[in-house]
Amino acid sequence: MSKTFAPLEKISFKLIAWVGTPYSVIFHTLLFLTVPTLALMGFELRAVLIMFTTWLSIEAIYLAIFIQMSVNRNTESLEEVEEDIEDIQEDATEEEEAHKVLLHIGHQMKTIQHDLDVLRKSGVLKTNGNGPSHRIHV
Numbered sequence: 001m002s003k004t005f006a007p008l009e010k011i012s013f014k015l016i017a018w019v020g021t022p023y024s025v026i027f028h029t030l031l032f033l034t035v036p037t038l039a040l041m042g043f044e045l046r047a048v049l050i051m052f053t054t055w056l057s058i059e060a061i062y063l064a065i066f067i068q069m070s071v072n073r074n075t076e077s078l079e080e081v082e083e084d085i086e087d088i089q090e091d092a093t094e095e096e097e098a099h100k101v102l103l104h105i106g107h108q109m110k111t112i113q114h115d116l117d118v119l120r121k122s123g124v125l126k127t128n129g130n131g132p133s134h135r136i137h138v
Contacts, residue, residue, distance in 0.1 A: 013073075016066045 018024055035052045039045040119125035 012066070012069060016070055019063065019066060 035048060035055075038048045116125060
């Protein structure tokens with residue numbers, strides 16, 4: 001939302017939200033019933049119909065603008081969600097790669113442990129009896 005149009009946009013979004021409510025339906029129904037009764041109250045029917053048609057045309061234009069604003073707003077929101085999904089997918093790919101590396105390291109550690117066991121059994125590698133340090137006798 002740009003700073004220049006922020007108050008106008010807030011009002012527009014409130015109107016958009018209101019148009020989609022039952023109160024709007026009631027308001028418009030009453031308005032549509034009231035306008036034709038002007039002709040019954042003595043106003044010229046032709047003038048009432050012209051005014052009513054003009055008003056409906058202007059309202060239709062504004063409703064189309066409001067609909068487009070909603071579409072634009074939802075599109076921006078969807079683009080943000082799409083970016084979030086892409087970030088999550090990248091993180092998942094990185095985690096998958098890290099998992100593969102850890103599995104590879106684990107496999108290498110097993111291979112090294114096996115090689116050490118073979119060297120110990122053959123007598124080439126002897127421990128000093130104080131724990132994990134090893135000496136290779138060649």
